[in-house]
Amino acid sequence: MEKRLDLVKKWNERANRDLSIRKNKSQKGITLIALVITIIVLLILAGVTINILFGERGILKISEEAALSTRGANVKEQVELWKAEKQTDKKTGHSGNTKTEKELLDDLEINQKILKNEERNQLEEQRTVTIGNQVITLGEYEENIPTGVYPKLYSYKDGREGKVLELSHDVNYIDSELQLEDDYDNVDVGDMKPIDDFYPGYSFMNYPWIESEYQGAGVWVQYNYEIVEVKIVDRILPNILQDYFIGCERLKNIEGLNNIDTSNVSNMQGMFLRCSSLTNLDISNFKTDNVTNMGSIFSGCSSLTNLDISNFKTDNVTNMWSMFSGCSSLTNLDVSSFKTDNVTSMGNMFSGCSNLTNLDVSSFKTDNVTYMGNMFSGCSSLTNLDVSNFKTDNVTNMEYMFSGCSSLTNLDISNFKTDNVTNMSYMFSGCKNLIKIYVNPLTWVTGQANTDNMFNECGTSEVTYKE
16 A cells, blocks of 8 residues: 555656646746747837838938938029029120139039039039939020130141131130231231121221121131131130131131030021032031021032031021022931021022932921022932922012922922912923923913923923812
């Protein structure tokens, strides 16, 4: 019996010991789980804190953006104020104490240190930059410069033939190197003066040979045939460009053409007239918003193989007489963007453009045009010409209008109203392959006009009434 009691006692002791061990293990497990949970919670809290501080929309990021935007707002405020001052100066006609663009940017970057160098570079190159949530725009580059244009004309020192013409807005640019012939040697600055009453924007030598014949030309006009190279050394701001390089038949290169600021120009008549040696003209920077006269601007530029005038604004132009006449090396000419609502003269406009194979004038508004004589004469490579939108109610002259268009086979001018036309002589002469000329019998009136040799050497001797 005692043995049994001892066994039961030992069994109970063992059971109690096992139970105690199990309890200890369980408590340790619970403690470990609690510890893990605590660590996880702490990590989550830490992550939230880090995100609040350093996250994409964290406190530090927001603070940084706010500081950046504040700096940008400061820069923008000063730039806008400067632009307003510039605009006021432009309207009043004087510069006052307004800073130049360089002075403004130097002040913002160097003195105030609110504009970084890379931001300045972008502003100068692209004219706009974003700082924080602020978009700063400088606008078109403008510099305070006088309107006078001062020349230096000299011979090549290495003995090459011809002369070099250099142009500057700085009167001090003219020095003893200026070489003119005969009585005009050794001209100094004192002999130069602006004559704004007669030649706005120009500086002329006070010599009697500056006559009205060359009112738009510079003092170099009597040496134009000798000029083989032109260098525009800095930005010039002329008010008129009429006959500027007229007759420079040996001129092969114009360096710095983009330095001509044409913002104030109203007259470009004959600017490159008879510059027959030029093969290329980069006029992509020309501002023509205020131009009213483009007559003969490229006339006689017979060596030009390419001419990009897609940027030309012609809304105010009234004269396009002989604009491209004699540009015999051009094969293509894009005038599709031209606004011609105010044009009154298109005579000789494309005359002699013998290599043009494509010419789109379908968008031309001709309501106010009175002269179309020789407009397409000599365009011998054109195989198609759409003038179906032309309004000719006010036209009085159509002589030689299509003369020499020898590749045309048909021509639809059924929209032409010719009641007021007084001269139709040689209108289709030399159009040897032209066999159909469609007209409207109700608007095609010729009784009052001179029709001499109208169909001379033309593929047909009569018009065809369009049904």
